[in-house]
């Protein structure tokens with residue numbers, strides 16, 4: 729459950745203003761912080777559940793994909809919509825999605841930057857359950873977690889971390905490479921132009 733300033737947003741994803749005209753003194757910290765959050769959450773030895781009580785685009789969807797189980801409240805949207813911004817979901821965003829939905833669904837979703845409604849997300853397996861509201865999402869999360877009381881904690885932890893091993897190992901070994909790819913990608917004029925257009929679209933939507 730994320731604690732957010734908007735009651736209808738679980739997480740709006742990465743701050744686009746950090747990628748639009750990125751400041752050289754901030755960009756490294758920005759990206760390595762995201763890598764570290766992913767490593768900590770995707771690689772957590774604890775069982776994790778995302779109670780998604782709001783819209784969850786891109787980085788927001790990624791946060792929920794780090795968890796083993798996703799419960800979402802109705803009438804929100806979720807997905808890795810990066811291509812809609814003219815950017816590309818990094819390899820580890822993609823592998824997080826592939827841990828939840830079949831390759832074919834992921835390919836269609838990622839290439840089109842599709843955002844799914846709560847019901848559509850349930851249908852393709854991007855979320856596991858629908859909750860009627862925030863309290864129900866918390867109750868359902870507790871129910872999911874309680875099943876592990878009967879499972880040996882070391883057996884559960886090693887099983888989870890073995891399943892996630894190759895993605896985690898890739899990141900641990902390639903943090904610097906991934907950072908350099910990010911910096912050179914967002915620095916391209918064509919990418920900056922796309923982000924500018926996307927931000928204008930957000931402002932225009934708000935002005936209506």
Ligand SMILES: CCCCC/C=C\CCCC/C=C/C(=O)SCCNC(=O)CCNC(=O)[C@H](O)C(C)(C)COP(=O)(O)OP(=O)(O)OC[C@H]1O[C@@H](n2cnc3c(N)ncnc32)[C@H](O)[C@@H]1OP(=O)(O)O
Pocket residue numbers: 734736737739740741742743744745783785786787788809810813815816817818819909910913914930931933934
């Ligand atoms: C070849 C290999 C390449 C390797 C990869 C390299 C690099 C790229 C990877 C980068 C990965 C990126 C991940 C991301 O997370 S990108 C961010 C994606 N997020 C979005 O698209 C969200 C856009 N926002 C919305 O859809 C909506 O705002 C909403 C979250 C559904 C909320 O809607 P609503 O409540 O109606 O609020 P408003 O639309 O009116 O927005 C309020 C203000 O917030 C600003 N806003 C919203 N989201 C963001 C954001 N993510 N970053 C910065 N600002 C954001 C919006 O502009 C409004 O601002 P204002 O009040 O100042 O006008």
